[in-house]
Amino acid sequence: MFESAELGHKIDDASYKKRAAKLRADLLDAQYAVLEAARFPVVVLINGVDGAGKGETVNLLAEWMDPRHIRSVAFGGSTEDERARPHMWRFWRALPPKGRIGVLFGSWYTFPIVERVAKKMSSSELDQDIEEIVRFERMLTQEGALLLKFWFHLSKEAQRRRLRALERDRLTRWRVTKTDWRNFAKYDAYRKVSERVLRLTSQGDAPWTVVEGTDSNFRSLTVGQTLLDALHRRLEDTKATQKSRPAAPGPEATSVDELHMLRALKFEKRLSKEKFGGLLEKEQARLNKLSRTPAMKRHAVVVVFEGNDAAGKGGAIRRITGALDARQYQVIPVAAPTEEERAQPYLWRFWRHVPPRNMFTVFDRSWYGRVLVERVEGFCDRHAWGRAYSEINDFEEQLVAHGIVVVKLWLAITQDEQLRRFKDREKTRFKRFKITADDWRNREKWGAYEHAACDMIDQTSTDIAPWTLVEANDKHLARITVLRTISSALERAL
Amino acid sequence: MFESAELGHKIDDASYKKRAAKLRADLLDAQYAVLEAARFPVVVLINGVDGAGKGETVNLLAEWMDPRHIRSVAFGGSTEDERARPHMWRFWRALPPKGRIGVLFGSWYTFPIVERVAKKMSSSELDQDIEEIVRFERMLTQEGALLLKFWFHLSKEAQRRRLRALERDRLTRWRVTKTDWRNFAKYDAYRKVSERVLRLTSQGDAPWTVVEGTDSNFRSLTVGQTLLDALHRRLEDTKATQKSRPAAPGPEATSVDELHMLRALKFEKRLSKEKFGGLLEKEQARLNKLSRTPAMKRHAVVVVFEGNDAAGKGGAIRRITGALDARQYQVIPVAAPTEEERAQPYLWRFWRHVPPRNMFTVFDRSWYGRVLVERVEGFCDRHAWGRAYSEINDFEEQLVAHGIVVVKLWLAITQDEQLRRFKDREKTRFKRFKITADDWRNREKWGAYEHAACDMIDQTSTDIAPWTLVEANDKHLARITVLRTISSALERAL
Numbered sequence: 012m013f014e015s016a017e018l019g020h021k022i023d024d025a026s027y028k029k030r031a032a033k034l035r036a037d038l039l040d041a042q043y044a045v046l047e048a049a050r051f052p053v054v055v056l057i058n059g060v061d062g063a064g065k066g067e068t069v070n071l072l073a074e075w076m077d078p079r080h081i082r083s084v085a086f087g088g089s090t091e092d093e094r095a096r097p098h099m100w101r102f103w104r105a106l107p108p109k110g111r112i113g114v115l116f117g118s119w120y121t122f123p124i125v126e127r128v129a130k131k132m133s134s135s136e137l138d139q140d141i142e143e144i145v146r147f148e149r150m151l152t153q154e155g156a157l158l159l160k161f162w163f164h165l166s167k168e169a170q171r172r173r174l175r176a177l178e179r180d181r182l183t184r185w186r187v188t189k190t191d192w193r194n195f196a197k198y199d200a201y202r203k204v205s206e207r208v209l210r211l212t213s214q215g216d217a218p219w220t221v222v223e224g225t226d227s228n229f230r231s232l233t234v235g236q237t238l239l240d241a242l243h244r245r246l247e248d249t250k251a252t253q254k255s256r257p258a259a260p261g262p263e264a265t266s267v268d269e270l271h272m273l274r275a276l277k278f279e280k281r282l283s284k285e286k287f288g289g290l291l292e293k294e295q296a297r298l299n300k301l302s303r304t305p306a307m308k309r310h311a312v313v314v315v316f317e318g319n320d321a322a323g324k325g326g327a328i329r330r331i332t333g334a335l336d337a338r339q340y341q342v343i344p345v346a347a348p349t350e351e352e353r354a355q356p357y358l359w360r361f362w363r364h365v366p367p368r369n370m371f372t373v374f375d376r377s378w379y380g381r382v383l384v385e386r387v388e389g390f391c392d393r394h395a396w397g398r399a400y401s402e403i404n405d406f407e408e409q410l411v412a413h414g415i416v417v418v419k420l421w422l423a424i425t426q427d428e429q430l431r432r433f434k435d436r437e438k439t440r441f442k443r444f445k446i447t448a449d450d451w452r453n454r455e456k457w458g459a460y461e462h463a464a465c466d467m468i469d470q471t472s473t474d475i476a477p478w479t480l481v482e483a484n485d486k487h488l489a490r491i492t493v494l495r496t497i498s499s500a501l502e503r504a505l
Numbered sequence: 506m507f508e509s510a511e512l513g514h515k516i517d518d519a520s521y522k523k524r525a526a527k528l529r530a531d532l533l534d535a536q537y538a539v540l541e542a543a544r545f546p547v548v549v550l551i552n553g554v555d556g557a558g559k560g561e562t563v564n565l566l567a568e569w570m571d572p573r574h575i576r577s578v579a580f581g582g583s584t585e586d587e588r589a590r591p592h593m594w595r596f597w598r599a600l601p602p603k604g605r606i607g608v609l610f611g612s613w614y615t616f617p618i619v620e621r622v623a624k625k626m627s628s629s630e631l632d633q634d635i636e637e638i639v640r641f642e643r644m645l646t647q648e649g650a651l652l653l654k655f656w657f658h659l660s661k662e663a664q665r666r667r668l669r670a671l672e673r674d675r676l677t678r679w680r681v682t683k684t685d686w687r688n689f690a691k692y693d694a695y696r697k698v699s700e701r702v703l704r705l706t707s708q709g710d711a712p713w714t715v716v717e718g719t720d721s722n723f724r725s726l727t728v729g730q731t732l733l734d735a736l737h738r739r740l741e742d743t744k745a746t747q748k749s750r751p752a753a754p755g756p757e758a759t760s761v762d763e764l765h766m767l768r769a770l771k772f773e774k775r776l777s778k779e780k781f782g783g784l785l786e787k788e789q790a791r792l793n794k795l796s797r798t799p800a801m802k803r804h805a806v807v808v809v810f811e812g813n814d815a816a817g818k819g820g821a822i823r824r825i826t827g828a829l830d831a832r833q834y835q836v837i838p839v840a841a842p843t844e845e846e847r848a849q850p851y852l853w854r855f856w857r858h859v860p861p862r863n864m865f866t867v868f869d870r871s872w873y874g875r876v877l878v879e880r881v882e883g884f885c886d887r888h889a890w891g892r893a894y895s896e897i898n899d900f901e902e903q904l905v906a907h908g909i910v911v912v913k914l915w916l917a918i919t920q921d922e923q924l925r926r927f928k929d930r931e932k933t934r935f936k937r938f939k940i941t942a943d944d945w946r947n948r949e950k951w952g953a954y955e956h957a958a959c960d961m962i963d964q965t966s967t968d969i970a971p972w973t974l975v976e977a978n979d980k981h982l983a984r985i986t987v988l989r990t991i992s993s994a995l996e997r998a999l
Contacts, residue, residue: 012963012964012966012967014766014962014963014966014972015765015766015959015962015963018764018765018766018769019764020762020764021762021764022761022762030761133629135627135629135630135632135633136629138629138632138633138636139629139632139633141636142632142635142636142639145636157756159756203968206967206968207968210895210898210967210968211895211898213894213895213898213964214892214895215888215891215892215893215894215895216891216892218756218758218891218894218964220756220758220759221963229761229762232761232762233759233760233761236759236761237756237758237759238756240756240757240759241756241757244756244757262651262653262712262714262731262732262734262735262738263734263735263738264712264714264731265714265727265730265731265734266727267516267524267723267726267727267730268514268515268516268723268726270512270513270514270515271509271512272508272509272512275512394709397709397710397712398708398709398710399709400707400709400712401704401705401707401708401709404704404705404707465509468508468509469506469508469509469715470506470707470712472506472508473506473700473704474697474700474701474704478508
């Protein structure tokens with residue numbers, strides 16, 4: 012994959028100057044067209060060997076285009092904030108919104124390659140990381156991102172010469188460190204590992220562009236022109252009416268009887284008020300104790316609440332937070348996405364709230380909106396919610412792999428009980444804010460929501476992040492079940 | 506993922522009878538509609554735990570539909586023919602063509618799950634297999650296949666009861682083997698491994714359907730109805746004009762100078778006829794000796810010839826085959842695909858010819874047609890050739906992993922030399938069959954073909970299967986280079 016980046020490409024200064032001037036103007040125009048259309052984000056990855064001009068290129072792009080709409084992020088060692096969260100968190104934070112260009116200097120590729128070369132990672136572990144990357148990038152491109160991946164390459168001899176030349180020049184001497192030479196000594200291993208990574212991650216919608224790094228004129232024009240062409244093509248693509256291509260969403264789940272997870276629940280179970288009082292105290296004390304164990308420092312907790320309208324999510328959440336130190340938790344109510352959030356891949360707004368270690372985050376509604384309300388109401392197409400199940404499973408796997416305990420609770424009530432509660436809310440003045448015309452409308456689609464919920468449970472109740480279905484016709488019982496489920500999950504993890 | 510398949514779904518016989526009659530008629534209609542449209546193949550995977558009714562369901566589908574257009578293949582232990590080839594070969598052979606339904610009983614999932622449960626495979630090796638499966642299935646669905654994956658599930662208790670019931674009945678006793686009980690003893694491990702595999706391979710375009718296997722009425726209706734719904738939806742999809750969806754092919758390679766791999770070749774090198782004679786004899790003897798070493802029994806050789814028209818592929822191939830025993834090689838000339846081949850995923854027609862161990866297969870033109878002629882002539886769209894690079898890399902990796910030595914040769918001549926040879930062919934009577942109007946037309950697109958070839962080399966010249974560019978203006982030199990390249994590759998492998 013590196014052969015044609017060792018040919019000795021070179022552009023003389025005179026023609027560079029002429030072509031760069033035009034390219035620069037074109038790029039600026041294209042950047043503004045992308046900004047105006049605001050239909051897709053542009054993610055540019057800059058990776059490759061040391062001394063091949065990665066940094067200069069990042070600077071150049073910012074210089075050539077309007078730097079206000081371009082954001083370069085360099086990833087070095089991770090910060091404390093970043094280390095406290097799953098490793099992809101820092102990259103999610105750096106993603107540009109639609110209409111903007113994000114230049115990532117070093118990326119999700121750096122760590123696996125470096126670790127593998129240092130033999131801190133086995134070949135099959137590397138493959139696991141590669142698979143994660145392929146899934147992540149597929150999600151990005153399916154969400155509409157234009158992803159450009161540049162690999163700056165130097166032959167072994169060219170890298171040696173380059174490092175020596177930098178050292179000779181007093182102005183650039185500081186840029187060559189001992190680490191650079193240590194890395195150089197492992198050139199062959201780097202090349203081998205990089206080749207494998209590039210090959211396995213070069214997909215149709217996100218191929219690698221390998222750039223010979225020797226001549227700065229050549230590499231600048233190559234990166235600039237590749238970016239420009241890609242912007243033009245994508246702008247045309249999103250403008251033109253697409254030629255029909257086989258849309259091939261997968262089969263949907265079919266139900267042939269009346270039995271499903273939600274109907275199998277036992278709604279008649281009850282817990283008296285007296286018993287509830289005692290149990291609540293006991294369960295809150297248990298959770299509180301768990302939240303203060305030293306082992307919590309290595310973990311975090313994400314609690315997801317979904318369920319029927321008026322199932323008592325709010326009340327249950329208050330019983331959780333009541334057991335916790337106010338500095339140790341956050342409740343995230345999930346409503347319609349903000350403008351900023353709509354400009355990002357779907358899961359972005361949840362990644363924002365992934366807790367650092369030792370923290371509880373409670374989501375009142377969650378990323379499951381995609382396969383519930385968005386599916387039922389037609390806010391997204393079948394392709395989008397169809398692939399969301401596996402995207403969500405991948406997301407939760409990353410949380411769990413980082414030591415986060417993921418508790419997913421579905422609060423279920425019967426249709427009759429919901430009607431009773433809706434009427435009660437309308438009658439009671441201080442509850443009236445809780446009921447809207449939307450609630451009544453959703454109620455009419457009870458069957459569709461139930462169907463979506465069952466599919467969701469089938470597809471996303473996994474060993475590592477199972478769903479717990481909570482019978483919530485009796486609020487007391489539901490609250491105790493919620494507390495117990497969280498504490499049990501925590502006890503298993505700690 | 507298995508919860509709702511442990512609820513005890515049951516359909517009484519009376520309603521089953523009524524519904525099955527209608528379902529059966531509908532399925533037959535749908536099957537004929539699929540056959541007539543002949544737009545996509547239907548691949549049905551039947552997997553799951555023992556005793557859950559997999560076999561019965563396979564039989565039932567054949568019974569319900571027209572068995573002439575449905576093909577069921579059961580995968581048990583592999584045959585000698587199959588073991589001699591990469592493990593995916595047997596599955597490629599079983600793929601149904603467009604318009605047909607293929608039912609695969611046991612599939613690419615069986616081996617990894619069984620091996621992992623038996624601890625013959627590590628967790629990260631399992632993940633590598635899963636990644637391979639995800640890539641393979643993505644290729645299938647992107648090539649248009651409708652892929653339905655059924656997992657037949659029984660709870661532990663239900664499986665125990667089922668095996669006992671089968672044993673009690675004299676008519677079914679033979680079906681319960683010691684292996685079944687041994688597997689049952691590992692029920693929990695199976696469940697855990699299967700859950701992981703299902704989760705990671707349940708993608709938007711190929712999700713799993715988990716079927717509770719206890720009640721035969723229920724499972725028959727579920728599989729039948731799911732299949733029917735999927736057929737209907739896909740038939741509508743391919744009929745209706747598609748709503749435009751963001752087509753997001755990746756960026757294309759851009760070239761900013763005149764230098765590339767093909768231009769960097771040294772065409773002026775020559776080899777005299779006298780020297781050629783001696784060298785040819787020596788190199789053919791070397792290859793012949795290699796072909797007869799005992800180590801060849803563990804390997805096979807695939808030689809791919811691509812290059813400019815009139816570059817001398819035929820002559821070079823004859824010098825290879827001249828060195829080999831006629832029983833040990835096959836030459837596959839690749840022209841336009843046959844009707845049978847067009848009804849299959851692109852790579853199918855090459856999988857057919859993957860050699861067993863100890864064999865040489867020489868492809869005169871190859872799977873690279875997709876990213877050369879098909880790209881340049883617009884026979885396939887940008888999406889198709891854009892993703893072909895990684896599909897081809899995956900394909901070749903599977904060959905190499907099986908011990909096959911893959912030698913890829915690009916025979917390059919200059920434009921002038923081609924003109925000379927074309928004219929010579931027109932003048933010489935016995936060569937006239939070798940030159941057609943197509944050759945002249947292709948020649949006019951020299952630049953486009955060169956561009957496609959360079960992209961191809963950049964994307965598919967890999968460590969495990971590198972391209973060798975052969976300067977072929979001098980036929981003698983080219984033939985010696987070809988022989989040497991093959992022998993050296995063989996020596997490295999043996």
